[in-house]
Amino acid sequence: MNLYSVDVPVDRTLASQGLLQGGYMYTFMRSLYYAEHLVDPACLKQRPGSECVALLLAQLRQQSGSAGGSDTAGEAPQENKAVLVGTVVGACVAAALAAVAVVVVLLRRRRLQAPGGSRLKSEGEGVLPSSSNDEESGSGGAGADSSSAGKAEAATVAAGTPRGLQAPPFEAAVGYGCSPAALGAPSLSTRPPSGQGLNSVPEEEPTDGCGPAAREASAPKSDPEARSAVKGAPDLCYPSVSSTDDVGNACRASSSTAQSSGGQQPSDSPRACLDQGSSGRKAPAPDMMAELGQLSCELRATVGDVAIQLESMIGSGSFGTVYKGTWQGLSVAVKTVVFSANADSRRRALQEAALCKSINHPNVIATYASDLQPIGEIKGASSTGSCTAKPPENGILDMARSVGALLDWRLYIIQEYADGGPLRGLYGNRAIWPRPGIVHLPAVVGIALGIARALAHLHSKRIVHGDLNPNNVLLKRDSREASGFAVKVGDFGLSVLIPEHRSHLSNMRVGTMFYVCPAVAVHGRMGPEADVFSLGVILWELFWGVCAGVRTEAGPRYRQNFPEFPPGCPTAYRMTALACLQRQPEHRPTAANVEGTLTSFSQALGGAPAVLPPERRPAEGVRPPGGVSIILEHA
Numbered sequence: 001m002n003l004y005s006v007d008v009p010v011d012r013t014l015a016s017q018g019l020l021q022g023g024y025m026y027t028f029m030r031s032l033y034y035a036e037h038l039v040d041p042a043c044l045k046q047r048p049g050s051e052c053v054a055l056l057l058a059q060l061r062q063q064s065g066s067a068g069g070s071d072t073a074g075e076a077p078q079e080n081k082a083v084l085v086g087t088v089v090g091a092c093v094a095a096a097l098a099a100v101a102v103v104v105v106l107l108r109r110r111r112l113q114a115p116g117g118s119r120l121k122s123e124g125e126g127v128l129p130s131s132s133n134d135e136e137s138g139s140g141g142a143g144a145d146s147s148s149a150g151k152a153e154a155a156t157v158a159a160g161t162p163r164g165l166q167a168p169p170f171e172a173a174v175g176y177g178c179s180p181a182a183l184g185a186p187s188l189s190t191r192p193p194s195g196q197g198l199n200s201v202p203e204e205e206p207t208d209g210c211g212p213a214a215r216e217a218s219a220p221k222s223d224p225e226a227r228s229a230v231k232g233a234p235d236l237c238y239p240s241v242s243s244t245d246d247v248g249n250a251c252r253a254s255s256s257t258a259q260s261s262g263g264q265q266p267s268d269s270p271r272a273c274l275d276q277g278s279s280g281r282k283a284p285a286p287d288m289m290a291e292l293g294q295l296s297c298e299l300r301a302t303v304g305d306v307a308i309q310l311e312s313m314i315g316s317g318s319f320g321t322v323y324k325g326t327w328q329g330l331s332v333a334v335k336t337v338v339f340s341a342n343a344d345s346r347r348r349a350l351q352e353a354a355l356c357k358s359i360n361h362p363n364v365i366a367t368y369a370s371d372l373q374p375i376g377e378i379k380g381a382s383s384t385g386s387c388t389a390k391p392p393e394n395g396i397l398d399m400a401r402s403v404g405a406l407l408d409w410r411l412y413i414i415q416e417y418a419d420g421g422p423l424r425g426l427y428g429n430r431a432i433w434p435r436p437g438i439v440h441l442p443a444v445v446g447i448a449l450g451i452a453r454a455l456a457h458l459h460s461k462r463i464v465h466g467d468l469n470p471n472n473v474l475l476k477r478d479s480r481e482a483s484g485f486a487v488k489v490g491d492f493g494l495s496v497l498i499p500e501h502r503s504h505l506s507n508m509r510v511g512t513m514f515y516v517c518p519a520v521a522v523h524g525r526m527g528p529e530a531d532v533f534s535l536g537v538i539l540w541e542l543f544w545g546v547c548a549g550v551r552t553e554a555g556p557r558y559r560q561n562f563p564e565f566p567p568g569c570p571t572a573y574r575m576t577a578l579a580c581l582q583r584q585p586e587h588r589p590t591a592a593n594v595e596g597t598l599t600s601f602s603q604a605l606g607g608a609p610a611v612l613p614p615e616r617r618p619a620e621g622v623r624p625p626g627g628v629s630i631i632l633e634h635a
């Protein structure tokens with residue numbers, strides 16, 4: 001449990017391109033923390049990290065007596081997530097509590113008007129209204145200020161129809177072998193290399209686990225066709241682990257059924273997976289099963305009146321945990337985000353949900369539905385409260401205001417499941433990169449084109465992804481693609497909507513090291529060109545099959561051969577990538593330009609059969625060495 005503060009030295013490896021990275025200080029962590037307070041390790045063994053952070057926040061509130069509280073400086077991201085350890089300002093506490101109060105009041109009003117209603121509504125392109133402040137200041141975050149966040153939240157809990165409660169079946173399912181050993185080279189049928197010969201290879205071996213990757217896939221699922229509009233909405237749900245009512249029993253029963261079913265072990269968090277060794281499988285962890293059972297209990301509130309079966313945990317990100325599940329017969333990924341009185345994390349989570357639902361493109365992860373539910377232990381609430389327990393009349397607001405009250409909200413985002421894992425897990429796959437210097441060009445260009453198409457679509461809607469990196473480019477098996485995978489860009493947690501009259505937002509110093517462009521890292525200038533720079537880095541990686549960044553003794557660095565391409569690299573590809581990496585944002589091509597170039601290139605290459613057999617899939621990715629998502633301190 002260490003907190004690291006790293007002075008990132010100036011990196012001149014890109015000087016030939018006019019790029020200079022580094023020269024700033026950032027703070028990151030390998031464990032959960034809030035400001036300088038560490039999360040209880042015992043809690044982390046039993047509950048998702050985000051919930052432990054929420055508990056820590058509550059403790060801090062109690063200690064500080066709430067009035068002069070000092071705990072809303074920043075959200076509490078998870079492992080490897082860098083966070084600006086912000087200044088604690090009492091006024092922020094008051095603002096955050098006020099926001100909670102407003103939400104609760106709105107919630108109560110809505111409940112009176114539409115009992116049982118809580119639903120995120122799709123707001124199309126207007127999901128991220130930006131105040132003028134936001135346009136000028138990134139402190140407003142991703143294009144929505146607190147007031148708009150409040151509106152979004154009001155909208156979130158506004159609509160809805162009564163639902164039919166049903167206890168969803170709960171089952172253990174295939175786990176994920178995401179241990180390093182599971183990342184071993186697959187026995188894939190390799191094709192004769194059709195790619196270009198590479199004259200040079202990276203001089204540094206990656207120290208980041210960025211190597212050959214493949215693993216068994218779960219059973220194939222059909223592509224979801226219906227992007228169904230959500231109609232149903234759950235009642236307020238105050239679940240308790242110690243629930244004793246019928247529903248609670250049903251949930252526990254389903255949990256224990258799962259435990260005793262001898263089902264394969266769902267994976268733990270990425271960290272836990274690493275600890276599992278090569279087998280990647282072990283006896284079901286009761287805590288995990290209990291947690292999944294509890295989540296199923298909460299989700300029996302259902303979205304669209306259809307129960308969701310949670311099957312395993314896929315992994316954790318900064319804002320919550322992602323589970324694999326089934327909903328309406330579809331394989332889905334259920335992203336859960338827990339946030340408490342932290343206005344920023346709440347805004348971001350709601351924003352991501354709204355944004356996701358507004359985007360419909362074959363190269364973007366589809367979002368089927370979202371749901372928001374209050375959770376947590378509320379002072380004064382029944383300790384045996386269950387999923388069906390209703391909040392006491394006139395009690396919620398008082399509870400939220402009271403010292404020590406912990407009112408958390410859990411946001412569920414039901415998404416298309418990308419069964420191929422992140423692009424990062426594909427790097428080094430010998431079917432595409434048989435050996436250093438050899439690349440299966442149609443596969444690489446196909447993946448690059450998918451990303452460019454997604455970006456071009458986002459930018460046409462004035463959406464900037466803001467955190468494009470190989471962990472956020474997900475893959476889904478598709479035998480029509482030369483690589484065997486369709487590209488699905490996901491994770492819109494740092495995305496922004498650029499207002500009509502603006503070309504960019506300012507003071508948005510967010511992104512992932514190695515992929516964030518200098519204009520964002522240094523000046524906080526976030527526009528579509530920032531995504532294009534990230535695309536340029538990925539284009540380079542795609543050609544080499546390795547990550548652009550490595551961790552060295554001197555700190556995180558680009559590889560020595562970055563951004564070089566071998567002489568055998570097609571000129572169109574190399575020029576496109578280097579153009580994307582131009583230091584000046586205005587010198588970069590648009591994503592639509594890149595899409596056009598790659599489309600022509602792809603057509604010239606002709607159709608190529610899938611290089612990967614459909615039953616194979618890449619492993620879950622591990623984070624890049626310096627690939628922590630970073631929130632840089634304002635200059």
Ligand SMILES: Nc1ncnc2c1ncn2[C@@H]1O[C@H](COP(=O)(O)OP(=O)(O)OP(=O)(O)O)[C@@H](O)[C@H]1O
Pocket residue numbers: 081314315316317318319320321322333335365415416417418419421422471472474490491493620621629
């Ligand atoms: N729709 C999906 N289908 C399959 N796997 C997914 C899906 N969405 C996310 N995942 C996986 O779940 C894990 C957590 O994803 P999440 O987006 O929460 O965090 P992250 O991208 O890893 O980190 P961060 O949000 O901090 O950048 C990752 O391994 C990711 O690949």
